[in-house]
Amino acid sequence: MRYLVMLAVAASATAEDVDWSQTAEEAARTLQEYIRFDTTVPPGDVRATADFLEGILEAEGISVTRYVSAPGKVNLYARLEGSGDAKPILLLHHMDVVPADASRWDVDPFGGERKDGHIWGRGAMDMKGTGTLHLYAFLTLHRQKIPLNRDIVLMAVADEEVGGELGARFMIENHYDELDPEYVLDEGGFGSRDVYANDKLVFAISVAEKQIVWLKIRAEGVAGHGSQPSDQNPNDRLVRALGRLLDEPFPSSPSPVVESMRETLGALRENKFTNAIQNTTLSLTTLQSGVGDPVKINVIPSVAEATIDCRLVPGTDATEFLQEVKIRLGDPELLVEIAYQSEETVVTASDTDLYRALESAIIRHHPDAVVVPTLIPYGTDSNAFRHKGAKSYGIIPMELSAEIVASMHSDAERVPIAEIETAIRIFYEALVEVAGS
Ligand SMILES: [Zn+2]
Incomplete structure (x- = not known):
């Protein structure tokens, strides 16, 4: 002291x-x-x-x-x-x-x-x-x-x-x-x-930072005339699978870093930032499909693709996460590819x-800060x-x-x-x- x-x-x-x-x-x-x-x-x-x-x-x-x-x-x-x-x-x-x-x-x-x-x-x-x-x-x-x-x-x-x-x-x-x-x-x-928290500086x-996993998901089907719907439409298959994947948040065990924040601060404020640091998250970032430029509304394409930006809380195993993604997609014929994966989190x-x-310098200048x-x-x-x-x-x-x-x-x-x-x-x-x- x-x-x-x-x-x-x-x-x-x-x-x-x-x-x-x-x-x-x-x-x-x-x-x-x-x-x-x-x-x-x-x-x-x-x-x-x-x-x-x-x-x-x-x-x-x-x-x-x-x-x-x-x-x-x-x-x-x-x-x-x-x-x-x-x-x-x-x-x-x-x-x-x-x-x-x-x-x-x-x-x-x-x-x-x-x-x-x-x-x-x-x-x-x-x-x-x-x-x-x-x-x-x-x-x-x-x-x-x-x-x-x-x-x-x-x-x-x-x-x-x-x-x-x-x-x-x-x-x-x-x-x-x-x-x-x-x-x-x-x-x-x-x-x-x-x-971070209500009424507290x-x-x-x-x-530490979350691990990044970027996924590409691709559905292949059979092109055809839009006037005659078919079960080979890759858009339908992709959209249904994405619905199953994104319907519910991923369960994630809280990381020790965030646990200690909550011990010090109490419940964190609710916003997209604190949600992101507490949970494994998935953002559907792109959807690509269609034939022609401008796209033809009366053509069923043969391919539809999506990308998903996934961020894993520390302690989540990337391989197990990918397994869970595939189970949720529920369509073994979809091609799921890792476009990028960062190294594991180090705390x-x-x-x-x-x-x-740093802590004492911050508190000298902001005496009410935590x-x-x-x-x-x-x-x-x-x-x-x-x-x-x-x-x-x-x-x-x-x-x-x-x-x-x-x-x-x-x-x-x-x-x-x-x-x-x-x-x-x-x-x-x-x-x-x-x-x-
Ligand atoms: Zn920067």
Whole structure:
């Protein structure tokens, strides 16, 4: 206990001469500029953002190492050197963003505009926003000349939104010995009063993510004239089987991570996010069928296909899950194929120095907050690092409304400017606590 109190004092003492509001304003301007580079994947060309980040780091005298995994695909890192033997802490973010349909936005998705107290644009949250918070915690450690007992590495990668093959996975496969982190800080959880629980400010730090299984289901039949229905119509067979599959939710045993959330918070709030972290889920994402373009309404096609995005709670065996899917479909002639399956879930323990340091930094700045480990329903680069033995935590240390959280990947993505300062300070103080010597 005393140990923690002393560290807290040390963290605030070293931070005394930092002008935090100036740092936050600088970060806000950097984020606006960062959003203005269109790094939509595909094609996910991140050369310009890599140059941008490299320019900021080199202007501060920090050298940058770049690796090109394919044309346009740059991954870069910078390092603050520490003196001890402990393995590094890796601050990880991705530079690519998902597509934005400008016609659906009220602002230019690549304008980096400030409006109504927010910075708007694709990537504002996912993940240029968090990357910018990492960057300014990292730069502040450097500017304050904080002596470190281990290296802190800031890494920006390509292609996270398409699985990370040419980004984080490329770095893990080819340059892991240069990184070899004890800890990874990545995207994942966030702080909110109206996502996780009712009337409580909850900061959830993700320690695991659900396993992804993408299925393709194909019905084959006999083409014919729409005027004469037949039992060989693949559309009928597919639709009936999907009805049987999706009719009832999949039973899933609760994961220990979510159990411990419920112990701390009581019943979770009811919404699609908390449903997704508590249950194995299936989303019917595409249906394809028909002959001709435009499709002919009077032709029964010979093939109908569907895809289903399945996300398994930890502890669910993917093979058994697939068996259950086939039983529910109830039609052995359907072709069921796994289009993609992520590695099994690895859960990072939360009884670590970095978790506790994040928790105490969050509570210093949000005294009414409850900090819990959580599971996230979507995939990130963290899972690949967890399989290498790194302890990975996902957190945007901002207090966000459910509406803002839902803006991720949507046509109103934005972050509240007022949260930037505290979020940088939370990262900075946690890093000083764990890596300051
Ligand atoms: Zn992301």
